[in-house]
Ligand code: SF4
């Protein structure tokens with residue numbers, strides 16, 4: 001701790017046994033939390049206290065704890081990934097809060113992300129969208145062309161790279177009043193649509209991924225831009241416009 005007084009916090013946390021049971025907010029008091037600890041470390045401290053008291057710890061999703069995997073998906077005071085721009089929940093620090101604060105912590109709310117337990121939701125719908133077309137087929141028979149042999153204009157390479165930084169966290173869905181997955185799907189489509197390597201399967205990719213997103217129960221995009229604001233990787237809604245153009249092109253070619 002950096003000499004600062006620890007934070008005394010009231011935590012209102014969503015507890016739910018399983019997908020079928022009815023959940024509710026439970027209140028916990030946590031005192032002397034270091035402002036230097038991360039948000040997930042704060043939850044670790046709470047869980048240690050709960051375990052010591054013989055109570056069941058709060059389940060929450062996490063893996064890398066450095067903004068890479070997209071697992072740590074929480075609403076904090078109603079905001080996906082909490083306060084702070086372009087960060088994931090695991091990159092949020094307790095210095096963003098004040099002594100005496102009440103913090104509401106909830107799982108993503110979307111029909112296509114059913115709650116598994118407490119703060120953990122099932123985001124496998126995103127995996128199924130990826131499986132529907134988020135890949136390229138490469139001949140690895142030994143005659144594979146060196147990728148560097150295909151020149152790509154820097155502008156396109158940069159845009160494709162930006163789209164490829166999507167970590168599949170689902171904050172875009174959580175931020176959207178329609179629970180639309182358009183920002184995620186468009187990022188996964190754009191990273192290939194901008195590159196020559198992505199052209200071979202381009203038509204089927206966009207048709208199948210958009211169809212799968214609808215099948216999973218994600219809503220339509222109504223262009224509010226809330227997704228872009230909450231995206232920890234700054235994925236632009238320009239990708240949604242590109243996805244729509246790709247979709248139109250593929251539908252006409254059918
Ligand atoms: S587009 Fe942004 S908010 Fe949506 S899944 Fe990708 S990284 Fe997360």
Ligand code: FES
Nearest residue numbers: 065069070072090
């Ligand atoms: S735990 Fe991996 S992005 Fe937060």
